[in-house]
Amino acid sequence: MLFDVDAPEPPDTSALPVAGCDVGISALATMDDGTVYENPRALRTQERKLKRLSQSLSRKQYRSGGWWKAKALLARLLMRITNIRSDAHHQATHRILQGISALGIESLSVKGLMKNRKLSKALADASLGGFLVKLKYKAVRRGISIVEADRFWPSTKRCSSCGYVKQKVSLSERHYHCGVCGFEADRDVNAAINLKQVASSTDETRNAVGASVTPTGVGWTRGRRKIKPNQALIHFATA
Numbered sequence: 001m002l003f004d005v006d007a008p009e010p011p012d013t014s015a016l017p018v019a020g021c022d023v024g025i026s027a028l029a030t031m032d033d034g035t036v037y038e039n040p041r042a043l044r045t046q047e048r049k050l051k052r053l054s055q056s057l058s059r060k061q062y063r064s065g066g067w068w069k070a071k072a073l074l075a076r077l078l079m080r081i082t083n084i085r086s087d088a089h090h091q092a093t094h095r096i097l098q099g100i101s102a103l104g105i106e107s108l109s110v111k112g113l114m115k116n117r118k119l120s121k122a123l124a125d126a127s128l129g130g131f132l133v134k135l136k137y138k139a140v141r142r143g144i145s146i147v148e149a150d151r152f153w154p155s156t157k158r159c160s161s162c163g164y165v166k167q168k169v170s171l172s173e174r175h176y177h178c179g180v181c182g183f184e185a186d187r188d189v190n191a192a193i194n195l196k197q198v199a200s201s202t203d204e205t206r207n208a209v210g211a212s213v214t215p216t217g218v219g220w221t222r223g224r225r226k227i228k229p230n231q232a233l234i235h236f237a238t239a
């Protein structure tokens, strides 16, 4: 059986404030007000255990009793790593989207970033793609527009106080200091304030913004029929 159920209309959030959020590796998300959502680094904390279990599995004779046991233990640890990550993402996205009408974020090219070998492991561990998917579908449900700044928009280089854009800000520079107006802030907080300003200055209508941020996996196509994000499909599988 296949049911087509209309999801309830998202609430009207237009009176609520706008926020900005910088997504990254060192902190999963930094908000314009300075709130930081830590990255659980699930893989890094479990790495030694993972190595031990993988080695133990490889030493067992294929399909022996001990092999199955070791395989189950390894699968359980991998599941646990996924769960730690997913839990942190759900909690952070839930809190980030509370009490706001719009959220400015940077449109991250996760695939492009993965090409950086120095960062790829930490990036994969942070699973930013999964975080952004959750952030977007929850925003649609709650009537919050997500405003994505262009990938080349200088959210880290720009001074959020006077608008001056620095030539270069290295990854190790954790603190933003503006030589023009003297503004000082944490690097990520400065970026988040910039993204908040992008979200505030967007004059597009709510619908226009909402349409541009249809998250992957929500508006998918089934046959030739496009399913709108505010409709949910419920599958009932009968044995």
Ligand SMILES: [Zn+2]
Residues within 6 Å of the ligand: 159, 160, 161, 162, 163, 164, 178, 179, 180, 181, 182, 183
């Ligand atoms: Zn400045």
